[in-house]
Amino acid sequence: MVTELPLDQVRTLLAVVDEGTFDAAAAELHVTPSAVSQRVKALEQRTGRVLLVRTKPVRPTESGAVVVRFARQLARLERDARAELGMGGAEEEPTRVSIAVNADSLATWFLDALTRVPSEPRLCFELRREDEAHTAALLREGLVMAAVTSASEPVAGCSVRLLGRMRYVAAASPGFAERYLAGPLREALPQAPVVTFDRSDTLQDAFLRRLRRSGTGAIRHQIPTSEGFVAAIEAGLGWGMVPEIQAGTQLREGRLISLAPERPVDIPLYWQQWKLDSPALATVAEVVARTAADVLDA
Amino acid sequence: MVTELPLDQVRTLLAVVDEGTFDAAAAELHVTPSAVSQRVKALEQRTGRVLLVRTKPVRPTESGAVVVRFARQLARLERDARAELGMGGAEEEPTRVSIAVNADSLATWFLDALTRVPSEPRLCFELRREDEAHTAALLREGLVMAAVTSASEPVAGCSVRLLGRMRYVAAASPGFAERYLAGPLREALPQAPVVTFDRSDTLQDAFLRRLRRSGTGAIRHQIPTSEGFVAAIEAGLGWGMVPEIQAGTQLREGRLISLAPERPVDIPLYWQQWKLDSPALATVAEVVARTAADVLDA
Known part of the structure; x- marks a missing residue:
């Protein structure tokens, strides 16, 4: 994809899927629920796809699942890189x-x-x-x-x-x-x-x-x-x-x-x-x- | 509940939930898919509740779950009664x-x-x-x-x-x-x-x-x-x-x-x-x- 995926929006989507609701994701990310909602909407506009089914708990759509996997892989690469660089926090966190x-x-x-x-x-x-x-x-x-x-x-x-x-x-x-x-x-x-x-x-x-x-x-x-x-x-x-x-x-x-x-x-x-x-x-x-x-x- | 639940409609709802789609339930019951759809709609009108979420596979709503349990209990009582009466088919079917x-x-x-x-x-x-x-x-x-x-x-x-x-x-x-x-x-x-x-x-x-x-x-x-x-x-x-x-x-x-x-x-x-x-x-x-x-x- 040529259009870039803004990483804060990608991480926000992941938090919503993991926490189950916009409110819980907002608490986890220390932002307001409306900020969470705006980021998810922005990401949906950018990808041109509906990414979440707004149930309780929310579920990713097929397209949403692709972005969620990308978000997890991103988190994993970041953790591996931090560990290799010997950066703080990495060694306590297995x-x-x-x-x-x-x-x-x-x-x-x-x-x-x-x-x-x-x-x-x-x-x-x-x-x-x-x-x-x-x-x-x-x-x-x-x-x-x-x-x-x-x-x-x-x-x-x-x-x-x-x-x-x-x-x-x-x-x-x-x-x-x-x-x-x-x-x-x-x-x-x-x-x-x-x-x-x-x-x-x-x-x-x-x-x-x-x-x-x-x-x-x-x-x-x-x-x-x-x-x-x-x-x-x-x-x-x-x-x-x-x-x-x-x-x-x-x-x-x-x-x-x-x-x-x-x-x-x-x-x-x-x-x-x-x-x-x-x-x-x-x-x-x-x-x-x-x-x-x-x-x-x- | 005073309003009676028509048992053919109740059984049809159960078949739809068990088979997952209206088409599969129709095949199971040997009727047309539109007959299945009509019976479910009639039951929804009679109970005044939405009974199914029309996903693939379909899922019962909370009210639908009550009717589905009723349908299963009904089937069970019927089987027990058939067995006690020594009616045909009951003994082969554990x-x-x-x-x-x-x-x-x-x-x-x-x-x-x-x-x-x-x-x-x-x-x-x-x-x-x-x-x-x-x-x-x-x-x-x-x-x-x-x-x-x-x-x-x-x-x-x-x-x-x-x-x-x-x-x-x-x-x-x-x-x-x-x-x-x-x-x-x-x-x-x-x-x-x-x-x-x-x-x-x-x-x-x-x-x-x-x-x-x-x-x-x-x-x-x-x-x-x-x-x-x-x-x-x-x-x-x-x-x-x-x-x-x-x-x-x-x-x-x-x-x-x-x-x-x-x-x-x-x-x-x-x-x-x-x-x-x-x-x-x-x-x-x-x-x-x-x-x-x-x-x-x-």
Whole structure:
């Protein structure tokens, strides 16, 4: 864009989005609410776009989200520059690294990666549990700088790299298998109770399609945490697709049975991050990629 | 209300909210989109309220949410009656019980409760991870029938009972305690890195206030799963308030140290549920209350 974006207006927009109301942003910026309102209007005139939906709390429009991300990246670059220059305040304030992580990665390998990040420079990790539907929005609005996600499509302004594949196997408790899965799997499984993660979890259906069956049985539980999901299957509530690296112990000890070891489902995981030259983010990206290479399938 | 609510219009509103658009609701109900639109308008005229915000997907207004909950309760009563009458279709279709559960309960005692529910009548459990900000809305819109929550204020149309208290203790890894917590706790703790669950997690701050200190240190990690939260503290990323029943093993084995065993923080947990005479819901409520009585403090 050739027209310059006045940075005080950009920062004001960010404050409004972060604080939720014009009044709260005014208090945060130590100006009057009418000054906040004027700056946002001026920015909207300059960009020729409506940037905010005036709800409570306010929400950025699609165009607003672009400006908000720009504002956050600006703040980040400024902080990095201050830190490199050894300027006052920078050393007390650790760098925040906000990342959306899909639930199964968070339950298995991702925390290991974080503990491998060098303790200097000092970082704060702000993790969010990825929700496929919202991660793109979080990246677009700059609420997270990066994401571990199964979405391969790059979000606008982001780069993508493949981390590896997470292997899922159909599993059930021995008692459950005995009660519900006595016959051939492709006959018995579609009738048996199933455990799913949430409404958008289609992994169990995908597995049934591989058996050339469609639709799961009438009993379909939803257990929306990774650990709870595996625990529910172990407790015999239903069958489900479990990550091999998460349920390894249970599978080895026979508390879970792999129903079709020859038919795993591999889900590729990607690292999406802002195109931004931040040393902190680069360090984390590097450690995450290395840890993923150790634990995930290539 | 004296004015009757025409049930076909009520069901149509529910379909629009569940499907997200008038077109999708029309397909679901096998009528034309204009019929859907007319029914919703007729219902809005009759109630004298705007019931839907026409976004994509549509959202119910506050008044709309009341009608939507009514529609769901209606559907539930009808299903229960069909099941009791042994009418066709009822036995293939298990009763769905949707419950919002706070993350720490889900990570500790709640699944135990579910496995104690008798296997007849056949139930489907649809759990949602409670998000304090949204649970009231989920109950109000009828997206969940019940909730395990720390919110004691009854949601409109719901009854509340106390389940018990969950005890939290300040904990850290031995290595972390040695590095950051050598001096008196009330001096050292406010400076040390802290692990929090998410932005709305104020338990750590509440504990510092008990030590007559305000505000945590500059490094404040966010790990938004219960299991990840405890694992991050065990890995030495920071200190944090852990549920005693969740971290019992780590505390006994010395992998976690209780920093101030004499100063636990007790959080009361409540069961909120629709005021509705559903046998399935009553059964679950009973088992949940009994399990909670076994594991939580009175």
